Amino acid sequence: MADDTGRRERGKQLKRERIFAAARDLFDEFGYAGVTTQQVADRADVAVGTVFRYAATKAELLLMVRNEDVRHAVRRGLDEAGAVADATEAVQTALRPLFDTAAQRAADAAVYQRELMFGDANDPYRADGLAVVAELEDGIARILTGGRQSAAARSAARAIFACAHIVLVRPSGGERFDTTDLPRQIAQIVAGYRAGAADTAAHPTAN
Template sequence: MGRGHMPTGRRERAKEAKRERIMTAARELFADHGVSGVTTQQIAHRADVAIGTLYLYASTKAELLIMVQNEKFAAAIDVGVAAANATDGQGVLEPVVALIRPVVECLREHVENGRTYLHELVFGDPAEPYRQAGLALAGRLEGGITGLLTRDEDIGATDAATLARVITAIIHISTTATVHLYRSDEAVLADIRDQIHATLAPHHRAGRLNPRFI
């Protein structure tokens, strides 16, 4: 082996170690100062890598934020799925709220970061790998809500998918709208719950209202 050539295994470990340092630096700086208060140079300095090296892992600050938030989003969905499954037998409203609670709390942990993250997922380049991963997580959340709604005998599979899309839109608006910025998580979640209740109610009218579902 020629001098200066690093074995593939060692090279991959070195790359992963740099990625972890960059992720840790971005996570800490975004948490402390918000995405608008941090520069890529500061992240590179904290991670002890050259700015050019940082750009090999993420070409913009927005991509760095998405990298960080994707991990939090995935963990929040895992917690929500477990919580929703633990409410089995309680209809659909409470399981759906249990599923989305940790997601809402995750997005509002640092409101600016959460708002920017959702904005980037919706309006950014969907072909960019980190956005693809984030959109896949959003799809997983929507799919989880769909699955819960199909427990309701009055909601068919097609309607469940449509309602899940509506509910995710409610979450998006409720966690990003400026009017909600200074409300508590509990107040925002209560408002979301009321909106979901109203969204599902038409499926239980005309004598079909079943209190175990709503």
């Protein structure tokens, strides 16, 4: 019985890996808009119903595939930011790999961001993607505080990601992918956070 269960689980894992690889290859080749779930099933050599056991929609397939890319970009950015002394420049460094990854397929990145914000609340791949966003925001907050955590730093980090999200999602409305104004926005948020932190330090009992 245990051997049968183990074989079934291994079979499920192999199918998931084939579906993941097929979806990744097809999205890379044709973009999200140019791919159907039937094509993913054909490339993975499974029935389309099998695909839906692992991802209920094409959007979930995109989340399943791109979560790994985004997680890698976020962790690389935060690691590189650790070598940058200035907080504003460090935040920009932390975000750079995310934007470099998104720029390769801006339209797909926009769909990914839209699904993160407004997708099915019960989708485990969406939950996984939101966990990556939380990891990024936590890392940005630690950059602002020098390694500590604070409510003000977390609020500033969320504001910074909100600005980043707007840049990433714009191509879904037909606008071009453009990060030109983002450094100024980041600098303003960091300056506002620093001013608030300085005021709190100067008047600790009033805050």
